[in-house]
Amino acid sequence: MDLIARISNHFRDAVALFEHCQDTLSAPTAAAVDALVFSLTNNGKILACGNGGSAADAQHFAAELVGRFERERLPLAAIALNTDTSILTAVGNDFGYDRVFSQQVNALGQPGDVLVAISTSGNSVNVIEAIEAAHSREVRVIALTGKGGGKIGQMLTEDDVHLCVPHDRTLRIQEVHILLLHAMCDGIDAQLLGDL
Numbered sequence: 001m002d003l004i005a006r007i008s009n010h011f012r013d014a015v016a017l018f019e020h021c022q023d024t025l026s027a028p029t030a031a032a033v034d035a036l037v038f039s040l041t042n043n044g045k046i047l048a049c050g051n052g053g054s055a056a057d058a059q060h061f062a063a064e065l066v067g068r069f070e071r072e073r074l075p076l077a078a079i080a081l082n083t084d085t086s087i088l089t090a091v092g093n094d095f096g097y098d099r100v101f102s103q104q105v106n107a108l109g110q111p112g113d114v115l116v117a118i119s120t121s122g123n124s125v126n127v128i129e130a131i132e133a134a135h136s137r138e139v140r141v142i143a144l145t146g147k148g149g150g151k152i153g154q155m156l157t158e159d160d161v162h163l164c165v166p167h168d169r170t171l172r173i174q175e176v177h178i179l180l181l182h183a184m185c186d187g188i189d190a191q192l193l194g195d196l
């Protein structure tokens with residue numbers, strides 16, 4: 001296959017997946033927005049975490065909440081748990097990489113907070129342990145997964161929101177995840193500031 005055809009296939013596959021997710025994930029994403037707005041307007045905060053590309057997504061999302069999305073508004077309380085290299089290296093070195101997020105959820109999480117847990121496989125152990133810590137601290141979980149949801153899909157409660165992208169390729173799942181996170185930012189702004 002030539003390179004242009006190969007790239008063209010990425011567009012075709014992504015469009016098909018986006019159309020499918022439009023039908024299946026719009027309603028659960030609205031539930032995620034409600035959970036985020038309820039937390040943020042009741043003195044809660046948003047914790048976000050993930051590995052690799054999902055780490056980038058978590059910090060991207062936190063930046064849009066603390067800074068701004070499309071409109072000026074008050075800063076919103078959000079922290080990405082994958083950004084502090086001193087915490088990551090100290091906890092990773094002293095206790096193991098599996099604990100790098102749960103240690104921070106245990107340090108920072110309060111009842112009423114929300115953990116946005118991002119894992120395309122649903123099987124990253126440090127994200128799983130962060131969800132366990134969130135459950136033990138009455139922190140609601142919004143999980144962004146793919147590949148059937150993995151172990152994370154099995155451990156979520158009915159208070160949590162599961163946004164599982166029905167695809168097996170990490171790159172496609174990540175592309176939907178960033179759309180979902182942007183849709184959440186837009187939904188939060190619409191709830192707080194009114195429709196554009």
Ligand SMILES: O=C(CO)[C@@H](O)[C@H](O)[C@H](O)[C@H](O)COP(=O)(O)O
Pocket residue numbers: 051052053054055118119120121122123124127170171174
């Ligand atoms: O961005 C990519 C691949 O597109 C990678 O960096 C990817 O995020 C990493 O392999 C992660 O460790 C995968 O973890 P997860 O999504 O399965 O939790």
Ligand SMILES: [Zn+2]
Pocket residue numbers: 053171174
């Ligand atoms: Zn990637």
